[in-house]
Each structure stands twice: as structure tokens, then as C-alpha cells.
Amino acid sequence: EPSESPIRFNQIGFEPGAQKRFVVEARRTFRWSLRDAAGDVVAQGEATPQPDPESGEDVAAITIDTPLPAGRYAFVAGDSESRSVTVAAHPFRGLARDALGFFYQQRAGMPIERRYVQRADLARPAGHRNEVATCFSGRDQKGLVWPGCDREIDINGGWYDAGDRGKYVVNAGVSVWMLLDAYARSAAAGATPLTGDGIAAMPEAGNGIPDILDEARYELEWLLKMQLPDHSRVAVPDTAGNKVRMIDGSGLVYHKLADAHWAPMPIRVEDDHRPRYLYPPSTAATLNLAAVAAQAARIWRPIDPAFADRCLAAARRAFVAALAHPALFADDRFDGSGAYGDTDVSDEFFWAAAELAATTGERRYIDYIAASPFADRKAAGGISWGSTAPLGTITLATQDERLPETLVAAQRRAVLAAADRLVADDAAQGYRFPAAPGPTQWGSNGALLSNAVLLGTAYDLSGDGRYRRAVIDALDYVLGRNPLDRSYVTGYGARAMRNPHHRFWAHQLDPSFPLPPPGVVSGGPNSSAMVDPVAQRMRGSCAALTCWADDARAYALNEVAINWNAPLLWTAVFADATAGG
Numbered sequence: 001e002p003s004e005s006p007i008r009f010n011q012i013g014f015e016p017g018a019q020k021r022f023v024v025e026a027r028r029t030f031r032w033s034l035r036d037a038a039g040d041v042v043a044q045g046e047a048t049p050q051p052d053p054e055s056g057e058d059v060a061a062i063t064i065d066t067p068l069p070a071g072r073y074a075f076v077a078g079d080s081e082s083r084s085v086t087v088a089a090h091p092f093r094g095l096a097r098d099a100l101g102f103f104y105q106q107r108a109g110m111p112i113e114r115r116y117v118q119r120a121d122l123a124r125p126a127g128h129r130n131e132v133a134t135c136f137s138g139r140d141q142k143g144l145v146w147p148g149c150d151r152e153i154d155i156n157g158g159w160y161d162a163g164d165r166g167k168y169v170v171n172a173g174v175s176v177w178m179l180l181d182a183y184a185r186s187a188a189a190g191a192t193p194l195t196g197d198g199i200a201a202m203p204e205a206g207n208g209i210p211d212i213l214d215e216a217r218y219e220l221e222w223l224l225k226m227q228l229p230d231h232s233r234v235a236v237p238d239t240a241g242n243k244v245r246m247i248d249g250s251g252l253v254y255h256k257l258a259d260a261h262w263a264p265m266p267i268r269v270e271d272d273h274r275p276r277y278l279y280p281p282s283t284a285a286t287l288n289l290a291a292v293a294a295q296a297a298r299i300w301r302p303i304d305p306a307f308a309d310r311c312l313a314a315a316r317r318a319f320v321a322a323l324a325h326p327a328l329f330a331d332d333r334f335d336g337s338g339a340y341g342d343t344d345v346s347d348e349f350f351w352a353a354a355e356l357a358a359t360t361g362e363r364r365y366i367d368y369i370a371a372s373p374f375a376d377r378k379a380a381g382g383i384s385w386g387s388t389a390p391l392g393t394i395t396l397a398t399q400d401e402r403l404p405e406t407l408v409a410a411q412r413r414a415v416l417a418a419a420d421r422l423v424a425d426d427a428a429q430g431y432r433f434p435a436a437p438g439p440t441q442w443g444s445n446g447a448l449l450s451n452a453v454l455l456g457t458a459y460d461l462s463g464d465g466r467y468r469r470a471v472i473d474a475l476d477y478v479l480g481r482n483p484l485d486r487s488y489v490t491g492y493g494a495r496a497m498r499n500p501h502h503r504f505w506a507h508q509l510d511p512s513f514p515l516p517p518p519g520v521v522s523g524g525p526n527s528s529a530m531v532d533p534v535a536q537r538m539r540g541s542c543a544a545l546t547c548w549a550d551d552a553r554a555y556a557l558n559e560v561a562i563n564w565n566a567p568l569l570w571t572a573v574f575a576d577a578t579a580g581g
């Protein structure tokens with residue numbers, strides 16, 4: 001691997017017509033130039049570095065706006081010369097395909113076949129095949145007793161969440177939403193090669209249905225299994241009293257299916273037979289299903305009306321169940337899996353109502369939106385598994401056929417206001433990317449790429465080039481324009497991440513395990529929750545953007561996850577489709 005350079009830029013390449021942005025770490029004013037393969041200077045100037053608290057460095061950002069022909073270039077700053085700089089048409093196309101391939105390789109319940117993966121060692125048998133869940137029953141770490149449920153439930157399929165093999169409804173929901181929205185925006189803006197059929201390496205390619213929808217459906221079919229049938233009873237924890245109570249389960253959705261205890265690292269799926277449980281339903285999970293099932297009903301209506309009907313019925317039942325049980329919160333006292341706990345579900349209610357309204361146009365959902373605190377929010381906030389209102393805002397702003405004009409107009413203003421704020425954040429960052437300065441959180445790369453989804457939507461609504469430039473800034477940052485001179489995406493760039501926290505792609509821990517496939521993004525710097533053993537050692541000695549290590553043990557810094565790869569996919573598809581715009 002090449003050593004770290006003071007000249008940082010997107011390691012996969014720039015579009016000929018778009019901005020080319022470099023950040024240089026330097027002590028004093030320097031002269032810079034960009035030279036083509038013949039050594040001729042195509043752009044030059046002088047720059048003075050400024051202190052950047054986010055990286056702890058002195059940096060200067062240089063932007064070259066002139067269009068350049070495809071080819072190889074070198075950036076020279078003072079005495080330093082960069083590694084090769086690529087200008088190429090459609091630099092993000094391969095990345096988008098591989099980012100989709102990540103989801104196939106996270107599938108549970110079916111084998112990952114040699115012919116659909118890049119290397120023989122990435123193939124594997126099915127994990128948790130024909131999985132039938134028994135409900136958690138017994139005591140948790142704090143002594144809470146949960147009696148479980150009286151039946152076995154088919155819970156086969158879906159994607160593993162991340163480096164662990166839990167399957168969590170709330171994270172599944174936001175990830176599926178993003179795949180479906182990537183498709184929906186292309187359908188509205190004019191089909192792109194990346195949202196068609198036969199582009200990905202997967203069993204369903206060539207079946208006449210866009211691959212991105214096939215992949216999303218694999219997760220949706222699992223999500224639908226997580227919903228309780230009508231006339232069922234279920235035990236839920238009464239956290240206050242440390243007891244359980246029995247309630248009507250009709251339409252509620254189990255929060256997660258996950259290991260009883262954290263599985264060791266690494267471990268192959270064929271050796272992973274530890275006990276797993278289904279955990280009690282939560283309001284957040286129920287609303288997540290309501291939202292994405294309603295979104296799916298809209299998208300599959302012309303493709304597979306029977307599936308669309310099934311999704312819409314599930315969405316309606318879930319919304320009714322959430323209204324009946326608005327305060328069932330995930331219990332975070334169990335071992336072995338992520339909590340994904342969220343005690344404010346006002347945003348999930350808004351999101352679910354938004355999707356149901358966009359799909360049905362029905363008054364009751366529109367009225368619900370009007371009464372929501374998010375109806376007239378001036379700006380949509382950040383997108384995450386626990387913050388889903390912006391997803392509803394994007395849907396209302398873009399899927400508007402059945403909706404009142406005033407409602408749509410307010411939501412469009414919210415998207416543009418959020419995008420304006422992100423453009424200002426971008427200008428405030430020494431490294432020039434659209435995220436607020438300050439400490440970095442768990443999954444900062446995923447949060448940044450999710451910001452780019454809002455920006456891409458703002459570009460679609462307005463055609464304002466500032467928003468698209470900020471999307472490219474986000475991609476540039478994760479692909480190398482950052483203080484660690486690191487591409488956070490496997491297989492892409494001269495200094496790409498190689499050692500994610502993952503139970504199978506764990507070559508660093510055991511050389512008989514494979515390196516990761518290409519197109520997988522690391523969670524990224526995390527200066528707030530430095531809880532893993534690698535992060536603990538870095539505490540106090542790193543800046544917000546440098547609290548990261550390419551180490552498989554660093555689960556708070558270098559895990560990979562469906563909710564982070566989903567916005568990578570969305571932004572790569574968007575960038576490819578709007579190139580030249």
C-alpha cells in the first residue's frame with residue numbers, strides 16, 4: 001500500500017465536467033499545479049493553509065472548475081507530488097454495482113454462490129437456513145423475565161445487519177427505503193443503467209425486474225414475516241415494573257431477531273449455530289414496517305400487483321397497531337445484539353403516515369401528517385435509523401401525485417432548507433464535505449452519505465448545481481479526501497480500507513478467512529463512543545476526523561452495515577445518473 005500523502009483527493013476519479021477538489025496539508029503558503037500525462041500544466045495557483053480543528057491539521061482546499069479530458073494527471077503542491085489522479089467518464093458506476101452486491105453477500109438463508117462474487121473465497125454456504133425462531137424466554141442480564149411466545153415462527157431470509165448476524169427491523173426499514181428511493185428517483189428522472197435489470201451479479205439478474213428491487217424484496221419478504229398475525233397475543237416487557245404483560249399482538253412487528261450472546265470473531269456461517277431469539281415487538285419496528293411496506297406497495301403496483309396488495313395490507317395493519325400501542329419501546333437490556341432502542345417515535349409516525357398518504361392519497365393519513373410536529377418543520381434533520389422524519393419529508397416532496405399542493409410545497413421547502421444548511425456545513429469544513437463540524441458519531445460515514453441523499457433530492461427538486469457539488473464532496477470524502485488519506489470503501493482507491501469488523505470478511509484475524517468484497521463502506525471516524533479496544537487506546541490522541549483505524553477489532557470505528565451501504569449506493573447511482581448535470 002502506498003504511504004500517506006499530504007495531497008488528498010478522491011482516489012477513484014473525477015468526472016470530466018465536475019469540480020476537481022484537492023485538500024493539501026501544509027505548514028505555509030505553497031504553489032500548486034495540476035499536470036497532464038505529458039507533464040503540461042492544466043491549472044495552477046497559490047494557496048495558504050488554515051487551521052482545521054476537525055482534523056487537527058493546517059489545510060488548504062483547492063478547487064479546479066475547468067472541464068478536463070479523461071486521462072491521468074498529477075497534482076503538485078510545493079515539493080510534493082500526488083499519486084496518479086484519474087479523470088474518467090462515470091467514475092461511480094462500478095462502485096454503485098458493487099455497493100449493491102454487498103446486500104446480496106449479506107443475505108441469510110441462501111448460499112452465496114461463486115458465480116456472483118468477485119473471488120472464490122467469498123462464496124459460502126447458506127447461513128441460518130430455514131430459520132425458525134423461538135421467542136426469547138427467560139431472564140435478561142438485569143433479571144427481567146419474558147415468557148416468550150407460544151409458537152415457532154418462520155423467520156428465514158433477510159440480510160445480516162452488519163459485522164454481526166442480527167436482523168433488526170428498524171435498521172432494515174431505513175435501508176430498504178433507500179434502495180427503493182434510489183429506484184423511485186430514477187423512475188421519475190428517467191431510467192438509468194444502474195436501476196435496470198441484469199446490471200448486478202445476483203441470482204435474480206435477468207428476471208425482467210430491476211435488480212435493486214429484487215434485492216430490496218429479499219429483505220421485504222423477511223420484514224413481512226416479522227409482523228404478528230391478527231388475533232394473536234404477545235408478552236411485552238413492562239420496563240417500569242420489571243414485569244411482563246400480555247397484549248393484543250395483531251399487526252405489531254417484532255423488534256429484532258438476534259443472537260443470545262455476541263458470537264466470537266471470526267466465525268463462518270456454517271459454524272454459527274448459537275441460540276438466537278425473536279425479541280418483543282416495538283412501536284418503532286411496527287412503524288418502520290408500515291412505512292416501507294407502504295412505499296413498496298407504490299413501487300410494485302405496476303410490477304407485481306399481488307405483492308403490492310400484500311404490502312399495503314401489512315402497512316395498514318401496522319399503522320393501526322402502532323396507534324393502539326404507541327409506547328412499546330425496545331428493551332436495551334439484552335446481551336448479544338444491538339439495541340436499536342428509540343423512545344421518541346413521533347418521527348416514525350410521521351414517516352409511516354407520509355408513505356401511506358403518498359401511496360393511497362387517503363384523508364386519514366393526510367390528516368395525521370397535518371397534526372404531526374413534522375408537518376411544518378422548517379428543515380428536515382439528519383437521516384438515521386432513529387431519525388426517520390426526513391425520509392417522510394423526501395417522499396412527500398417527490399412522490400406527490402395524490403397529495404395536497406400545500407403539504408407538498410411545505411415539505412419541498414424543508415428539503416431545500418436542510419440542503420442549504422448542509423451546503424453551509426460543507427463550506428465550514430476544512431476538508432469540504434456536507435456534515436456539521438464537531439465530534440464524529442458512530443457511523444459518521446453513513447451519516448455523511450445520508451446527508452448526500454437529502455442533497456441529491458434537493459438537486460432533483462431545484463436543479464441547483466450547488467447541491468450536486470455537495471453530493472460529490474461527500475463521495476470525494478469517503479473515497480479519499482480526508483485527513484487519513486484513506487478510501488473508506490473496500491476495493492476502491494490506492495489506500496482502501498481492508499479490515500472491516502465482520503465475522504466472515506476477517507482476513508486480518510485469521511488468514512483462512514477472506515478479505516472483504518469491493519464496494520463496502522466503513523462506519524468511519526467516531527470520536528464520541530470510543531468503546532472498542534482499538535478506539536479505547538486512541539482516546540484523547542485523535543481529532544474528530546482521525547479517530548479511526550483499519551482494524552477488524554474496532555467495531556465502533558470500522559464495522560460495515562446495511563444502513564451505511566444503502567446511502568453509498570443511493571449517492572453513487574445518483575452521481576452516475578446526473579453526470580454532466
Ligand code: 9MR
Binds near residue numbers: 161164166340442560
Ligand atoms: O449504528 C448503530 C449506532 O448508531 C449505535 O450508536 C451503535 C451502538 O448501539 O450501534 C450501531 O449499530 C450496530 C448494531 O447495534 C449491531 N449491529 C452492528 C451495527 C453497526 O455497528
